[in-house]
Amino acid sequence: MKAGLSRLSLLLLLVLQSSLSNALTVTVLDNKGKALSDIVVYAEPLDQQAISKTDKKLVISQAKKSFTPYISVAQKGNKLAFSNKDDITHHIYSANAKRKFAFLIRPGENIEQPSLETTNEIVMGCNVHDWMSGYLLVVDTPYFDKTASNGSSTLNIAGKGRYKIIAWHPQLNEKNNRIEQQINITDTQQVTLKLNKTMHKIPEQKSEDGFDFLSDY
Amino acid sequence: MFKKTFKNICLLAFLLTASHSIAAEFKANGIVDVRLSSNDSNKSYLSGGYGKFSSNSSATLAIPQLAGEFKVLWDNGLSANLVVNSYVENDQSDLGMTEAYLKYKSIPSSSGYRWENRSGIFYPKISLENEAFGWASINTLNSSTLNTWVGEETKLLGTQAKITRLGRQNGNDFDLSLSASIFANNDPSGALLSWHGWTMSNRQTIWQKSRPFPRMPASKAGGMLQAQAKRSNAFLEIDNRLGYQLQFDWHQHKKGKFNIGYYDNRAKPYIVKNGQYGWGTKFVYAGAHWRFNKELQLTTQILNGSTLMQSPDQQDVVNNDYQSAFVSLTKRRKKHSYTIRLEEFSVTDNDSTAGDNNTEYGKAGTFNYTYRYSKPWFLSFEYNWIKSNRPSRAYQNQATDLTEQQYQLAARYFF
Structure with missing residues (x-):
């Protein structure tokens, strides 16, 4: 009975909190x-x-010889992975001082990267295909999004x-x-x-x- | 010395491939080109004649190119590259290596600068046509006369440093590159151009393979050229002096590119070893490739230079100026592409050697239609026309003024 009550109060709290957000x-x-x-x-x-801290994993794909999506956003502490959907190898790199990386990613391969530990603006490129470019913004807040086609987003x-x-x-x-x-x-x-x-x-x-x-x- | 250098490069490449500590990727690409061709020309220059196409007259079924490009890439930006070409065509079938080099490509810095180094045997990046696997020409079956010569007598055994400034990191929509090479083993370059003139084919010379050239009166006993061997090998080091090549590239994103460069093999022209002379060959070149829209693109190149070969007592034996230029227009529409290329070429003979007139002047036209049957299969029809004046053809009782024509049907498969 007590347990049931506490469960109920927890549920109420959650409902209250979500309505409070x-x-x-x-x-x-x-x-x-x-x-x-x-x-x-x-x-x-x-x-x-x-x-709050989140435990999300951001996946940046290489598809049709482009970074997909072109712009990504993640919270500090989130995980990062790359996924090559093309039938060719890419050579992904970032020349960013706080977050340097460079690796070959083969067709169909998924590569896990260390978690994003600092806020950052990471510019990515492919050293095989110079026209490819992608950006990743790492923010110190769970309240982020990208605007939809109507130019709006709800946080x-x-x-x-x-x-x-x-x-x-x-x-x-x-x-x-x-x-x-x-x-x-x-x-x-x-x-x-x-x-x-x-x-x-x-x-x-x-x-x-x-x-x-x-x-x- | 150079053989040793090459062996060391191969050994290093092998060791790097064998080491499992760095992730490596192996890539094999290439082209198979099967052609039916017919021309009304004389004996081909590849067989030691004056004919400007790669096959002798009459219909020929040939595999004028079977090429493989092999690469090992590492995460650190290093790659080992080997290009093998083979040809099965009339009496001139061949197989061997055309390029072998190690390349390092740095990751661009945050300000957009990237270093590259290429060391080994490689082409100077002059051609704007031969950018497909195995140095195949993209829009035509035969390369222009300009690039046919590049594929015949120029290769660098040496090292090249290149710096590129990427526009993307600098808010510009263009990239700029500057490259400098020092090289050996290209001292006899210019001999074949002098003696058979400008030619038009897709044939590259295999590394260290020699080619015959038309015999002229000066090569007979007592003539100024009697010490010259019957075949010329463009890839020899005669005088132990290094040559150099410089190039500037401008790449306008989505629009096109432009290059300008200079080559000088710095060969001492009066040294002869085993019948092979040093030819002091230098030239400037420039090219542009422009996309007007998704369907229409223009490519143009010009090369202008000189070559000098002397007797051991330093008398001019061959002193030539030469030039070749072309403009080509390609229209691609879905699976169809149409290319028209117009060329003009010349060799000016400045010496007074009897029995060795290298003068030449000519014009050429090419029409190519290609149907892309599937992603890797390209079916082409090509017509080549060359009208030239070459007085030396009289040495072989051929017409000084000659029009040569060739029809080709080809199936090219890229992999």
Whole structure:
């Protein structure tokens, strides 16, 4: 009976907590007011609100000779893996000072990487196919997402208080490739981040020659 | 000395392959090219004639290229590369190595700079046509006269350093590269070009294989060229002096590329060993490849240089200037591709050696239609036309002014 009660109270607590979490809708617009998709948005607490740690594994694929997805985001402490879906070998690398790596990844191979221990902006390339490029942003918050086709994303933020809301993309023509806004979360609310300048062109990850049998490494 | 160097390179490659401490990947690629060809030319230059195509006249069924590229790649950016080519065609069948080198390619720095080193036997990266496996030409069956010569008489046994600045890390949509090579074993380069002129085929010379050339009056007893061997081997070291090659490359992302370079074998032209002379050969070259859109692309190259061969008392025996240039346009539409290539070439003979006139002037045109039957299978029809004036053809009672034509049907399989 006691156990049942405590279970019930736990359930109630969970329901209460989830109802207490604040759905924050973040919308990113370009400088002309058009919705932008696939922009990383995340919220960083400013009042030492407790944040939970997650145990997610991020998988970045190599498919059709491109990094898929082009932009990835993960929380500090998350696991990282690469998965080659192509029928050719890639030579994946990052020249980032905090996170250097380079390895061959064969067709169909999955390669586990050490966990992401620091916040970072990792630029990845393939040393066989110079046109391939991918980005991974490691943030120190569980509240992150990428905007959908309508330019919006909903972050379920547990605690109230002040947060910094950040939109990031390597081609944002803004300081440090990001725009940010401080907000005070009291209840469900919305925030819109608008770019100051036109975004840079996203490089197309595509082989230039339609010819498949080039002799080059 | 150079043989020893090569042996050491092979040994190092073997040791690296054998060591299991570093993850390695083995890759084998290649091409099989089967052709039916017919031309109205004279005896082929490959058989020591003046005919500008690789086969003699009359219809021939041949395997003008069976090539394999073998690579071992390591995670650390090192690779060992071997390219083997073979040909089964009239009386000139051959088999052997065309390139063998170790390559190191660094991981680009955070500022986008990448180092590369290539050491061994390799082509200078002059050709913008021969970029497929086994140095095969992509859009045509026969290479241009310019690149046919590159494949015939130029190979570097040496080492090359290349630095590339990648635009991606610098917010630019272009990459820039600078490369410098020092090399040995290319001293007789220029002899075949002088004596049979510009030619048009897909035939590369196998490393250390010699080729015959048309006999001229000066090569008879008492003539200025009587000491010259009957075949020329372009890949010999005659004077123990290294040559060099420099190249600058500009690669505009999605649009095209441009190269310009200089080659000088620094051969002493008056040294002769076993009938093979040093030929002081130097040339400049430039090329551009441009994609107007997904379907239409243009390739153009020019090469201009000189070669000098002297008697042991340093009298000019062969002193030639030469030039070849082409423009080609390729239209690809789904499985079909059409290429038109126009060329102009010349050799100017500046010496007064009797019985050895190397003067030549000509124009060439190529039309290629290729149907991509499946991913690896390419079926092609190609027509080649060369009109040239070459006074030395009179030495063999051939017409000084000659038009040569060739029709080819080919099935090429890449793997």
